[in-house]
Amino acid sequence: MKRNKIKKAAVIALAGLMMTQAALTGCGKKTVDYNVDGTTDENGENNNGNKSDKGGIAGKLGIPDSINETIDVGTSGLGKITINCEEPKIPEIDKMVVAHYTPITMSNEDKKKIAETLFEKDKGIYVYDYENRTKDDIQKEIDWYKTQIDETKANGDSEYLTYLEEEVSNLENKLAEAPETYPDAGDYSGDIFRGTVDGVTYSLSMDSSSGEDMVGMGSSVYFSSENALYIRPYEGATYGYVDSYVDPYSTVDAETTVNGSSISIEEAEEIAERFLDNIGASDLVKINSNDAFWVYYNNDGEELAREADGYYFEYSRAISGTSTYSGNLWSVDNLNQIDGWINLPIETYRVIVYDGRIIEASWQQIFGSADSTEDVELLSYDAIIEKANTEISKYYEKYQPKYKNVEFNDARLTYYLVSDDGGKCKYIPVWIFSQYEEYMDMDNSNDPVQLVIINAIDGSVIDIVEEAKKLGCFEDYSNSITKG
Numbered sequence: 397m398k399r400n401k402i403k404k405a406a407v408i409a410l411a412g413l414m415m416t417q418a419a420l421t422g423c424g425k426k427t428v429d430y431n432v433d434g435t436t437d438e439n440g441e442n443n444n445g446n447k448s449d450k451g452g453i454a455g456k457l458g459i460p461d462s463i464n465e466t467i468d469v470g471t472s473g474l475g476k477i478t479i480n481c482e483e484p485k486i487p488e489i490d491k492m493v494v495a496h497y498t499p500i501t502m503s504n505e506d507k508k509k510i511a512e513t514l515f516e517k518d519k520g521i522y523v524y525d526y527e528n529r530t531k532d533d534i535q536k537e538i539d540w541y542k543t544q545i546d547e548t549k550a551n552g553d554s555e556y557l558t559y560l561e562e563e564v565s566n567l568e569n570k571l572a573e574a575p576e577t578y579p580d581a582g583d584y585s586g587d588i589f590r591g592t593v594d595g596v597t598y599s600l601s602m603d604s605s606s607g608e609d610m611v612g613m614g615s616s617v618y619f620s621s622e623n624a625l626y627i628r629p630y631e632g633a634t635y636g637y638v639d640s641y642v643d644p645y646s647t648v649d650a651e652t653t654v655n656g657s658s659i660s661i662e663e664a665e666e667i668a669e670r671f672l673d674n675i676g677a678s679d680l681v682k683i684n685s686n687d688a689f690w691v692y693y694n695n696d697g698e699e700l701a702r703e704a705d706g707y708y709f710e711y712s713r714a715i716s717g718t719s720t721y722s723g724n725l726w727s728v729d730n731l732n733q734i735d736g737w738i739n740l741p742i743e744t745y746r747v748i749v750y751d752g753r754i755i756e757a758s759w760q761q762i763f764g765s766a767d768s769t770e771d772v773e774l775l776s777y778d779a780i781i782e783k784a785n786t787e788i789s790k791y792y793e794k795y796q797p798k799y800k801n802v803e804f805n806d807a808r809l810t811y812y813l814v815s816d817d818g819g820k821c822k823y824i825p826v827w828i829f830s831q832y833e834e835y836m837d838m839d840n841s842n843d844p845v846q847l848v849i850i851n852a853i854d855g856s857v858i859d860i861v862e863e864a865k866k867l868g869c870f871e872d873y874s875n876s877i878t879k880g
Contacts, residue, residue, distance in 0.1 A: 415516040441830035453809070454486045463807050465781055470789030475800040477788060479829055485808035487718040490718040492825040492852070493808075494770050495715045496816055502615035507584040507602050507878045513675050514600060514619060515591025522578035523586040524599060531574045536621045538567050540625070544634055548695065556695045594753060596621050606865040624690060627755060633692035633700055634661040638748055638756065640686050640708040655687045656705040657750070664707040671747060671754050672711070678765070680745060681719045682688050688748050706750035713743035718771070720811040723830070725844040732845070732859065736872035738864040741813060763821070772825065774852045780827055785853030788829075788848050797846065804829040804848070806841045813850055814858065815866035825852040 407465075453459075463484055487863040541564045575874045581589055589600045592706050603616040621627060624636040655665065665685065672680065688706035693699055725731055725738045740849035741762050750757040775783070792802065807830075811823040830844035849858040864870035 410723065420802075438446060448518060452486075453489050453491060453774070456490075457774060459482075459484060459486055459809070460777065465655060465784075467781075467788050468730075468785040470786070470793065472789040472792040473800070474789070474792055474794070474802060477792070477802045477804075479807060481805055483807070485806075486808070487809065489716065491716075491771055492718070493716055494722040494772050494824045494825075494853075495766045496768050496770075497821050497823070498767055499762060499819075500764055501822060502602060502761060504584040507589075508581070510602065510617065510675060511581060511584065511589050511591065511600055511735075514593065515589075515598065516593060519592040520577075521581040521589055521591045523581055524578055524588040524590045529570075529574060530577055530856075531571060534567050534574050536626070537562055541567070543779075545697070547632060553695065563796040570628070582628050593621075596753070615761045616758070617761060618758045621752070623754075625692075627750070628690055628705065630692040630701055632692070632694055634695040636692045638706070638708075638750075639689045639691050639702070640684075640710075640746070640748075641689070651839075654704070656703065657707065659749075659752055661685065662709050663752075665709060667752065667754065668707075668709045668747040668750050671757065673705040673743060673852065679714050679716065680711035682687070682709060683712045683719050683722065683744070684708075688750060705747060706755070708744075709747045709749070711745040713763075713823075715766075715811045718811060718812065720823055721808075721828060723844060725846070725847070725860065727845055728845045728847045729799060730792065730795040733796060733798065734861060736870055738860065739869045739871060740864070741867065767820070772853050774825055776854050780850060780852065780855055784848075784850060784857075785831075785848070787855065787857040791848060791859070794859075795861070797847075802831065802846050804831045804846065805834075806830045806832060806844070809852060812858065812866065813843055814863050820866065826850060829854050 433573060461483075463481040464477050465479040467479065469475070469477055507873060510519050524852055541560050545557065545560045545564070548560060577588055589602075591598055593599065598619060598621050601616075601618040624638055625633060628636075630636060655661075665682075686708045687704040688708045690701070690703045690705055692701045712722050714720070722742045722744055725740050731738060741760070743760065743762055745759045746757065747754060770870065806828075808828050810826060812826040812828070813821055814822055816822040827850040829848050829850070830841065831846035832840045832842075832844045834840065847860075849860060850856070851858060861870065
């Protein structure tokens with residue numbers, strides 16, 4: 397079984413087609429900057445007893461510097477519901493809006509535009525076919541396997557050596573009949589393309605399976621250069637990839653605490669943003685940046701090394717400069733009790749810069765520019781808590797959690813995607829109260845175990861399941877997408 401897994405991983409890496417989910421919505425040269433604000437009463441205290449003299453939307457709504465609330469459990473059957481958050485995440489803005497969008501699908505013409513933007517057109521753009529790989533691609537695989545054969549002979553793993561030699565034999569048989577080049581991209585009806593950027597071969601995968609069956613889910617796009625081991629080899633490694641963070645469960649420490657990149661993170665960010673500009677992206681804010689870690693494994697699946705070299709950047713769709721919610725719902729306790737799961741459409745870009753160039757980028761195209769926006773008045777913080785005292789318990793009565801105590805430790809004012817009239821969608825201002833597990837000094841706030849979303853305009857609790865069905869992103873366990 398281990399050998400099969402290794403073989404599959406190697407094939408995926410060699411093809412360069414690891415699909416990741418993100419979003420085509422653009423690059424605004426902004427960084428998310430949350431500020432904790434509140435208003436004062438005649439004693440200079442806000443309604444939670446914290447000193448505050450801040451302004452902006454936090455001051456207008458009377459949001460305290462820290463939140464400590466006990467919410468009525470009603471007839472939910474819960475033992476307690478509390479909100480204890482030292483630093484609520486509040487954007488530094490004066491107002492929020494409702495933004496209306498029409499889901500878009502990717503046409504062949506759209507694929508052509510993206511490919512011709514990313515690749516050097518005069519060097520050729522081709523349709524990739526793994527079953528009919530070119531002589532050059534097959535020879536590169538053979539050379540890689542032969543390197544592994546030499547290392548395997550040295551460590552005496554006869555079983556893996558036999559597997560490698562069989563793979564080389566099979567590839568050499570294919571080599572004689574292999575084509576010299578891939579077919580031209582033609583009408584772009586394919587999904588995977590090959591091209592050149594600064595002398596480096598890249599793959600571009602564009603999954604256009606969205607549309608009527610998956611409203612709002614969009615089309616996934618994945619752009620990458622060669623297998624990590626081709627770009628940055630490591631002695632003894634048979635498989636490698638680039639990660640965006642230090643894995644706390646890793647069996648080895650990151651071998652460099654100082655990034656080995658030859659350029660600064662500021663220079664790398666400029667490269668990332670030029671890339672986003674080149675593909676016509678707009679209305680993004682940067683929500684994360686980190687060292688890029690190269691992770692290497694041997695043929696036994698043992699992690700050999702984890703080295704920092706290059707940089708990772710993540711951008712999110714922004715509504716009037718404020719990022720939209722990009723947390724995961726799969727970890728939420730009561731949503732795990734329903735007969736299905738929610739694949740929330742998340743509009744983010746992920747870009748990795750190494751050696752002065754983009755080696756990987758992924759996104760998910762869901763919307764273009766907003767159809768329209770409208771200013772809205774939000775309920776005050778006190779009014780939201782008053783609504784929460786009646787509405788949260790009703791929500792938990794409908795969607796029962798496994799645990800009897802709900803203890804929210806994260807609070808944020810942000811935007812969340814809901815359905816709109818006529819098969820359209822809209823981002824609305826919401827309060828999100830969530831509970832996440834704190835361990836190993838990691839920020840796990842985007843992987844909540846409890847979560848409630850409150851409409852910041854009227855104080856109603858959003859039915860996450862029903863909204864997911866309307867958006868077409870609720871999948872039951874028979875793997876069918878449910879639309880409301």
